[in-house]
């Protein structure tokens with residue numbers, strides 16, 4: 001199941017609604033069955049009304065929600081099917097078979113929803129057949145077909161709905177992590193990947209470095225050639241940064257004409273060499289325009305995990321300071337040493 005913020009909110013609202021519904025149904029049927037003498041069934045239904053209330057409370061607190069939901073739903077469906085086979089229960093109880101796919105997909109998501117539906121809907125249909133035969137129903141086939149086909153239709157709809165919902169959510173979540181102009185990752189994704197890669201680097205004692213780069217005199221490009229050509233220059237550089245190297249490298253656009261590349265496994269020296277190589281490649285590869293080639297350059301600062309800080313902000317700060325140092329020294333160059341992030345300086349000094 002997706003774990004985006006919107007996905008979590010959707011899942012939470014659906015879960016609350018279904019659990020509240022199960023609570024009220026359990027309460028109503030529990031009381032009514034008890035009043036009509038079906039004490040065991042009534043007691044089980046009242047128990048489940050209480051369990052649904054407890055689940056509402058647990059769901060907000062547990063780290064093992066999926067396991068709790070399975071522990072809630074599997075006996076719930078088993079009791080439902082057991083109730084169907086009892087001669088004392090009303091035959092209309094079989095309408096609940098159709099709720100199995102909805103409850104399963106909405107509470108458990110696509111995969112677990114599919115397996116729960118596949119397990120319990122046929123069981124419910126079999127229970128219905130048993131009940132019809134027990135009661136000497138003359139038109140068993142047509143009654144069974146009605147229940148099986150309507151349950152299948154609901155199962156298919158629940159599956160298609162849940163699949164397209166998760167796909168849409170995935171697409172939206174990808175969009176939120178992508179810079180719309182260049183198609184590179186944005187700051188949000190950089191932070192996400194940084195957290196993951198830092199944990200990995202610290203576990204394995206491997207290096208991790210960051211290059212930050214900024215196009216030189218970009219305002220001049222905009223002013224001279226227009227904003228559209230400025231955008232083309234940004235995309236041109238983005239394409240160069242995105243050229244395949246190692247799969248773990250993450251080029252991203254931080255905003256405006258500022259870019260960064262996260263380099264898991266790369267030392268400061270290796271990252272500096274890469275920044276310099278990219279700088280030379282950009283010089284050899286100007287942006288082709290209709291009547292001329294537009295050459296431009298960038299200045300870059302490089303920082304590395306550990307020596308320049310342990311979090312992204314510290315690394316960005318060091319790399320940013322060095323990048324501006326490169327600008328002051330005449331632009332079109334890479335700086336990999338000099339002032340560190342303030343907390344690192346105070347540790348050193």
Ligand SMILES: Nc1nc2c(ncn2[C@@H]2O[C@H](COP(=O)(O)OP(=O)(O)OP(=O)(O)O)[C@@H](O)[C@H]2O)c(=O)[nH]1
Pocket residue numbers: 181214215216217218219220222226227228229230231234255256257327331
């Ligand atoms: N075309 C285009 N321009 C942008 C975009 N985002 C920011 N800019 C422009 O980028 C320019 C940045 O200019 P400055 O910050 O002065 O930097 P610079 O001209 O590159 O000068 P130095 O960094 O000192 O070399 C501004 O003119 C912004 O309007 C964008 O998405 N597209």
